[in-house]
Amino acid sequence: MTDSPSSSTLPLRRIAIAGASGRMGHMLIEAVREAQDCRLAGALDIAGSPGIGSDAAAFLGFTSGVPIVSDLRTGLQDAQVLIDFTRPEGTLAHLAVCRELGVQAVIGTTGFSEAQKAEIAAAAKDIAIMMAPNMSVGVNVTFKLLEMAAKALSTGYDIEIIEAHHRHKVDAPSGTALKMGEVIAGALGRDLKDCAVYAREGITGERDPSTIGFSAIRGGDIVGDHTVLFAGTGERIEITHKSASRATYAQGSLRAVRFLAERTTGLYDMFDVLGLR
Template identity: 70%
Template sequence: MTALKIAVAGASGRMGKMLVEAISAADDLVLAGALDVPGSPALGTDAGLSLGKPTGVLIESDLAKGLADAAYLIDFTRPEGTLKHLEYCAAHGIKMIIGTTGFDGAGKAAIAAAAQKTAIMFAPNMSVGVNVTMKLLEMAAKSFSHGYDIEIVEAHHRFKVDAPSGTALKMGEVIADTLGRDLNEVGVFSREGVTGERDPSSIGFATIRGGDIVGDHTVLFAGIGERVEISHKSSSRVTYAHGSLRAARFLQDKSTGLFDMYDVLGLR
């Protein structure tokens, strides 16, 4: 079997290092490129240097050099960086696995347009457990459609720059879609002062930032006399890495198209 040639964006970051390590440990994958932003002190160094496992792949800021041997790019960076990578990958037929969060409508539209030129797996959370949780939320929302208030609470480390998390927003979208609502209309993202009684059709969000929390998400379905909570808690980013590699394998026989983790896991 020919190994899949995968490049990693943000290779010197926390998630990037986890991906480099996971790819290096897989029998059917090979690290074929590593990217980082211009000015990064990691440029020109081996992508596995900080892990004590040299890969022979140097970290580059130039896309042509960093992606010269790659057939796939896994990207967990920032929207502005991912969109630059997206344009290059679409033009050169490089498949993408995008775990970046915080895209606006225009960014999401750009991803959808690029998927007409290359295969893309785009999901706010690559964890297998999180995506199974999404399916459970879909099932729960059908049963708790009346008489239950819905609140989503998420917690992440102090360095996360967007809020609510992409995963929390996706959970809200899944629930809203199941209930026939538009999250843009029913989502409540802040409460302060005299807010009045809760709109029963709303979906509330609460955000916690602190320490080194990898990612906790809880959805409450609060009724009169009972409360159901569905939670997922991450203790390591390795779950995101393994999900990303599973996504790369899924794209192996795809030339174009936009997919998500439901497609990868067969949860449709």
């Protein structure tokens, strides 16, 4: 069952999908097709992709009338909002055209540098953007639980974040793991840049209790597992989220699309979408 209201409760949203030939692109296209209040209006992929020129919904055995194209203006000309789960450089190129055309953006891409994040914030002065490292409703509720746990366990507990993803993921730690670290550090009044530890090897000495450790596992087809360990004396608390399907990311993205329907400018995240502020 899809998480979408009937077409009578919200206006139809015309959506373009970046990376339309990929696994996440397929999941998004399927979710848009099933949502009564959404319509596929554009499909983008890089030049040279084998999907270029084909119908975006052909993998479903369905004809949408929307071809996959590499030209950004062609792919975005009929869209109100772009959903983008690609790579940082590609997302920024897409965003520049969105800004020019007045197309909103839902960004699930991870791995942005601070300078690239600043570019996105600048674009949000002209269009509405929802950006989050993980669109899953469950993951974002987990962020809130971590904020609460960090405040309650602020002393006497060592904090470690362990994440696992499929062999094709190109960035580490995952954007979700980093967001978990940022949420925890913020709750503790720290800056993640100053307290994160990303690698341990050899004789490292005793653990600094003020640090937040990260471990990344890559293998197989793991969609995404994240565990935060609060290890104290005589006990440990583990808060875990496991994704079994990318469908959760797609449904979260559509919730973001609906949230942006009433916004014209600004940079938002899933806490805004879900009312978790």
